Amino acid sequence: MHFRGCTGNDNKLPRSYHSGDSGDALEFIKSVKQEFPYSKLYGVGYSLGANMLLKLLGEIQENKLLEKCVAVSPPMQLDACSARMNQGFSRYYQYRLVNDLNAALDKKYDKHNMHRLIGLKREDIKNLKTFFDFDDAYTAPIHGFDSAQDYYIKSSSKQYLKFIKTPTLIIHSKDDPFMSEGVIPSKEELSEDVILELTEHGGHVGFIGGTLFSPEYWLEKRIVTFLLEDSN
Helix, strand or coil, X not given: CCCCCCCCCCCCCCCCCXXXXXXXXXXXXXXXXXXXXXXXXXXXXXXXXXHHHHHHXXXXXXXXXXXXXXXXXXXXXXXXXXXXXXXXXXXXXXXXXHHHHHHHHHHHHHHCCHHHHHCCCHHHHHHCCCHHHHHHHHHHHHCCCCCHHHHHHHHCCXXXXXXXXXXXXXXXXXXXXXXXXXXXXXXXXXXXCXXXXXXXXXXXXXXXXXXXXXXXXXXXXXXXXXXHCCCC
């Protein structure tokens, strides 16, 4: 709904989507609001989408398009997350995810002159081993950023948190393998409308309680509870 090309259907343009790409989401939300002007709309984002949602809320500020929002495991500081993915077992996740990104990029060469657009030969895609490699070679130039670092700085949601005027819950775990604790915002970096719930365990979009034979998937319950609190 909010990232063209993220559903399994190819984005027909040379570009793709990225963690700060709030334009499609804003257009979608405005469209739904126009269709159902008297209905309350709520937003829930996970991982990359959670970072985008927080950034969007910071951008629209007083524009009350959404009643409440929840962001689960958002990579709020992208450069720190990129560095974390080069450490320990996180490198396995990076290997799997970058392979998928490379495969999607390779398909772009069938329809577009990507070598001219981004300066990368098709046979060199295999040399992109990390998120930073991929973002520096493709994400940044195709979306108008100067470099991967420029993309990370401008698309990270952490700097937008103090501008959020929509009641928002962030659910994050200290043991998230995609992020270091440096990603976690301080109290001073949050607006009064943002609640940060920090757990010791939960991994990346995990948050399972109970026991091995009787697990409790409490994340979904917490999201619904927050959204319906004080609801008329």
